[in-house]
Amino acid sequence: MSRIVTPPALGLVATREAEAEARAEAGRAALALREITVSYGESPAVFSVDATFPRDSLVAIVGPNGAGKSTLLKAALGIVPRLSGTVTVFGMPLERARDRIAYVPQRASVDWDFPTRVIDVVMMGLYRELGLLGLVRASHRERARACLARVGMADFAERQIGQLSGGQQQRVFLARALAQGADLYLLDEPFAGVDAATEKAIIDVLKELKAEARTVVCVHHDLATVTDYFDRVLLINTRKVAEGPVATTFTGANLQATYGGRLASAHIDQLKLAD
């Protein structure tokens, strides 16, 4: 609107300033997404989403089923192709920042019958360090074991992964991400279908990561825990609905806007919400 009433020259300057400001903000942020659009078929799964995840924050991506939460995360990681948009990680393009990102996929996305042991899965997190043929040293194994210990799975190192419960599998995936030693952690539904002990173990580790000045972004489905677990929230339903600190963004109005009629207002009333 403002562009129409502002004289052309001034408008250009303002646009340039806004661009510079956006670029500077993206540089400061752990992860900045600009106009991300992803489509699997004819209608987009994610449409023109802008989001900025500041450093040192614990962020939930929230929205109804099929809202494109996982797709947005995968687009940010370059796993699914983007129709448009840019991804900036710590001020760098994604390809140059791979060493600083760790990823925890949905547990159900892999075959847990795969013939491998827990410790081998965690060692996969060291791939960028080891490379094709790098020698696995005792120090690498110790680090992998330490990551397992951090999620309370030290005793399971030699187990075949198919013998684990769902919660234990999720913890192994988190341990693998820890082994990556990243600054930005992207997790896809880490609390889906896990037991209470695992949920506690995982959120404790995520809060520790934030305390170590790392950034954690989770696709999250449980509205009841958003306020307790996270300090920022991104609400999406194909398009971005709202983004900001939980305290000001996780409101009844924004949730209604995100979920539409699918979320009964009685349900919203029971949630711990921002004012």
Add this chain to the structure above:
Amino acid sequence: MMGAEFVQLSLTPILIGTLSAIACALPGNFLILRRQALIGDAISHVVLPGIVVAFLVTGSLASLPMLAGAAGAALVAVFLIETIRRLGRIEPGAAMGVVFTSMFAGGVLLLEQSDTSGVHLDVEHALMGNLESLIWFDATGWASLLDPAAVAGLPPELPRIALVAAAITVLMLVFWRPLKLSTFDEGFAATLGLPVRLIGLALVAVSAVAAVAAFDAVGSIIVIAMFICPPAAARLMTERLEHQVAWSVLFATLAAVLGYVLAGYGPLWFGSPNAVSAAGMIATVSGAILAIACIAAPHRRRIGQPAG
């Protein structure tokens, strides 16, 4: 049985059979874990028309034209499957089934109609292999292995399959980590910057090379048993991929050696003077090994079961 006659008549077929089985079993391990076992089947079908056309065009059975023919046929198959799937709006499995069988049948017809009398390429050999005829005329005994003149007379199929088996082994060792990673968790592998699509394509390409190289020995139908049976049986023996691959090599060797010996000498034991098809017997033994593994192997409960 292990004398001069063995070296001349049985040693090279057994070696070629064994190396073929190993060359197919190695990529087969990953095809099975990626739930792409049917790709092995598909490749083995599509390879036939490709090889026939390559032969008709070049007039030789040299490796490169055959590989090029097989690769061309694979491309045609992929194109046809996509076209049928889109235009016919049928599910991919059905589209694949139609394309592979039609192309294979086309290959058989083409082969039947063309004059291939001068070379080892006719319908029976294309389907069932040619193992028994790959003998070492120049051998006079074990000492021939050290005789350069005799070694030069080895059937050319042997160095060819040896080269392919060695190349596949080296490739698998060098790219073990990316292969294992992208087979287990493709999304995670992609976030590490691994070219997961290229890895998947390379696996299929390597399988196709193995299928073409093994074509000489066991024909295009029975190759599928070599892709699937040894790795599937091996999966039941262990919970570690490294050990599984080792077991699959062992089972492939066992099936090839035992299958060849049983085909050649088995009927004699029952008083029949005729040997049976070596390739058929190798596939049968592969299946028997898998059956025994299903009943008796230590980790048999894991197959096809969702993880608890």
